[in-house]
Amino acid sequence: MNQLLKSTVLIFLLVVLSPLVIRAEEGQRPTHPQWLHGFRIGILAHDVRLWSRTRSEGGIDLNAEVVLDLPGWSLLNGRILPNLGVSLNSQGDTSTLYTGLLWEYERPSRFFFNVGLGLAVHDGELESKFDDKKALGSRILFRIPIEFGLLIAKHHGVSILFVHVSNAYLAEPNEGLDTIGIRYFYRF
Secondary structure (H helix, E strand, O other), X not given: OHHHHHHHHHHHHHHHHHHHHHHHHOOOOOOOOOOEEXXXXXXXXXXXXXXXXXXXXXXXXXXXXXXXXXXXXXXXXXXXXXXXXXXEEOOOOOOEEEEEEEEEEEOOOOEEEEEEEEEEEEOOOOOOOOOOOOOOOOOEEEEEEEEEEEEOOOOEEEEEEEEEEEOOOOOOOOOOEEEEEEEEEEEO
């Protein structure tokens, strides 16, 4: 599973970022597929025990996410956008591959907020006898992200992201896993 997650990140970087870099190096204005809203990369503190208050895993998570612009429904002065991403743990603890929907709201002041709901598949423990490994109970977990950010230029921004994943007590055990960190984003 860990190899699958690493391969996914590599494919993500090649497919999304390489056309932009190649066009920029050739002196052309970078273009993007119309279905692509943007991408986000960041560093997250792994298992910060905010919502889930059980045993701890360690390390940091490297996070990469692509936000799609299809179909991009409007709701309550915001937009609902699909996302797909990966978080890889630096010390071999739980890593995730995820997808879902984000409701994103942006103010004229360049501040934005999003909240979402989705699913994550992980390579962590389902049941654990060790104090340093989460017992997540199910291979597929619900994922709830909350993010606050600020556009610092037309296409660039920074944000603070909190994510909770758990099986919502549909399986036992359900220790859950929380991450929090900072991300850079590029919006087309």
